[in-house]
Amino acid sequence: MNTDFVNLTTENLAGEHLCCIIRSKKPHPGVEAKRQWLSDRLKEGHVFRKLNVKGCVFIEYAPLEKAWVPIVGDNYYYVYCVWVSGAPKGNGYGRALMEYCLADAKEKGKSGVCMLGAKKQKSWLSDQLFxxxxxxxxxDTTDNGYELLxxxxxxxxxxxAQNVKNQQIESKELTIYYDMQCPYVYQNIEMIKQYCEMNDVPVSLIQVDTLQKAKELPCVFNNWGVFYKGNFQTVNLLDVAYLKRILKK
Structure with missing residues (x-):
């Protein structure tokens, strides 16, 4: 197993590839938005650790107090994402990354590590069985099947946070809360804008751009949350088919 792992720092951030999106050699607006988001988070103890290859092998976590999620607790780490895909799968990289996080937490004297899960595995969430x-x-749980692991x-x-249990907002139009942590968010927002403009669908796109806003969100959130007709729908990024299904409700 290749053990050449790299942790992003403020010094190497500009030159390291972000392995969430690796398909293009051209500058990708979603990747650059994530770089900007990370530039401030790394100073707060955020960890992005990746295998030093042109592939998708990484873990991303942060002190819970500074994590952009509506979860509260003392002295925990919050894992945003553990992702191994493509050829590297099946070589123990996921285990190595999680073991690094747990060892880091113990070394730092943390009380534990937590992450978002669900009773039934959902897209865009790390593998809870793993x-x-x-x-x-x-x-902790929500009424619609999400779990805090x-x-x-x-x-x-x-x-x-207590506000997560609301799962409702006053606005009845399609409403999406998002931040720029995930490189796929940028292109997803652009797709939704285009679809809604072409089909005269009212939409409210709310960028979560501060820690306080993230902690006060009315739903579970891992960088994305969708509401329609006042009700929470999903933390999944949307394709056109999924968006159409939501709008038919």
Whole structure:
């Protein structure tokens, strides 16, 4: 197994490829937006660790107090994403990345590590069965099947912020909360804008651009949250078919 891993820093951020999107050699607006987002987060203890290859092998996590998610707790790490795809799959890289995160948490004296999951595996969420092999357990839930998974070192547990349990907003039009952490968000927003303009669909696109806004969101969130007719729909990024299904409700 290749063990040449790299952690992004403020010094190497500009020159390292972000392995979420690697298909094009040309500058990608989503990747550059993520670089900008990371430039501030890295100073706050955010960790982006990747295999030093042109492939998709990485883990991304941050101190829960600074994580842009409506989850509260003391002295935890929050894992945004563990992703291994393509040829590197099946070589133990996911395990190596998670073990690094857990060791880092213990070395830093953290109370544990947590991540967003669901009773039934959902797209755009890390593999919860994989996480449970390390001892992660559901410590909080929502009425629509999302779970907060945690591995506690000291018996304490984090929880969803109370505002997450609302799962409703006043606006009845299509409403999407998003931040620029995921490189795919930029192109997804552009697709939704174009579709809604062409089909006269009212839409409200709300960029979550501060930690406070993220903590106060009315739904679970991993960088994306969709509402329609006032009700929470999904944390999944949308393609046109999925968007049409939501709008038919």
């Amino acid at each position: 996480a449970k092999k390390f001892g992660f357990e559901a410590v 945690a591995l506690s070192f000291d018996g304490t547990t984090p929880k969803f």
